[in-house]
Amino acid sequence: MIEARAVVVRSDATSVWVKLSDPVAGCGRCNEPGGCGGARIAHAFGRPSDIFRIDNTRGFVPGDAVVVSLRDGAALGAALTSYGIPTAGALLGVIVATWLGGETSAWLGLVAGLLMSYGVMRRVAQRRGWRQQFSLSIRADGAACPHPRVQP
Incomplete structure (x- = not known):
């Protein structure tokens, strides 16, 4: 605690x-x-x-x-969620876009991954159980x- x-x-x-x-x-x-x-x-x-x-x-x-x-663990959980989801989304977007269309589309993949991460973070933050742990x-x-x- x-x-x-x-x-x-x-x-x-x-x-x-x-x-x-x-x-x-x-x-x-x-x-x-x-x-x-x-x-x-x-x-x-x-x-x-x-x-x-x-x-x-x-x-x-x-x-x-x-x-x-x-x-205990609430601050670490918040940091991992707040940084982990956008980082994973950005990396996934870049990897998929690069695989599908080369280097130029990697930038579009980065933006798409970050936008999807934003949506995921909003949904996670709206869950009552997630907020209560903090x-x-x-x-x-x-x-x-x-x-x-x-x-x-």
Whole structure:
């Protein structure tokens, strides 16, 4: 489980908005010799948002300390799907077009493969089960306050 501590900043009857209190910054060696600078790449187009909307299933209110979780393998699955399907479509389009018509048609095959991949990705993304595996879950952060919260 990938977990991060957060604080509830806003809530309503169905949702909470949480702000990460310890945003992940990579290995911490960005400014040291041998560091890859991976955390700086994430900020190339502006600071990423550290506020997320999550279903409020437990009645959290602003100020509550929580832990936000993402299922193991969800990030890898998203990356493999997002990059794998278009790459496979492009390669398949180029291979088939080259086999059928030579080098000039390879470009058309590339475009056709990418367009088909786009259609496949849209269908995959519309499947409810596929989207649910990437949903964040939330629980109270027991380390922040040792006292159980009393529900009225």
